[in-house]
């Protein structure tokens with residue numbers, strides 16, 4: 001087996017909020033080309049860790065590396081420019097604008113034409129073509145001209161995924177990709193992530209264990225800011241410490 005290099009690596013990562021330690025000495029290695037799930041009971045520190053990885057929070061201590069480059073303390077815009085894309089749980093779409101126009105705008109912003117009013121026809125055609133490809137990748141090709149606001153919830157989330165993919169990210173972070181979805185949308189989203197994962201590296205926070213079981217190559221279980229267990233889903237699921245943490249959380 002060939003060893004995959006770590007796209008993302010953290011060492012001794014700590015985040016304190018006024019004396020409360022939300023993330024406590026986390027060493028994370030996310031291997032290239034894998035789907036890596038972060039799970040854990042409520043309050044385990046998953047969101048805080050995500051916010052550290054994207055530069056939305058600055059660590060109290062420790063180090064974050066992207067492909068070996070130290071990005072500790074880098075602001076969100078820089079982390080994004082370096083190739084970390086995050087698909088948000090909270091929707092940030094323009095209701096009147098078509099799905100295709102959203103993706104075109106994202107592509108233009110990446111290409112550096114974001115502040116230019118005028119884009120050449122040839123350039124625009126390239127953006128339109130690529131936007132169509134990305135929309136097809138997330139199965140929105142039939143809905144490209146629909147105003148984003150009129151799309152059902154699950155498809156809004158697919159569009160957000162297409163916007164993240166428009167950045168051609170080295171690392172794609174998915175924040176609870178199936179949160180608030182009914183069974184049908186959950187299944188569609190699993191199938192979608194399974195399609196887009198090829199050649200990409202994904203870190204996701206996910207509460208739905210069947211989603212984690214279907215998609216994740218590696219699962220990191222957090223508890224009180226620390227890594228409680230790590231490995232393939234089947235072995236992590238059977239780990240007595242993990243079972244206890246979840247049962248304990250349920251009892252509490």
Ligand SMILES: Nc1ncnc2c1ncn2[C@@H]1O[C@H](COP(=O)(O)OP(=O)(O)OP(=O)(O)O)[C@@H](O)[C@H]1O
Nearest residue numbers: 017020021022040041042043044045046047048049
């Ligand atoms: N800005 C903040 N100030 C103070 N405490 C915070 C702050 N953000 C998070 N915390 C605390 O840090 C701990 C970890 O929170 P975090 O949101 O990272 O957990 P989580 O694993 O994402 O939980 P959930 O599954 O409920 O989203 C919690 O006890 C939370 O109250």
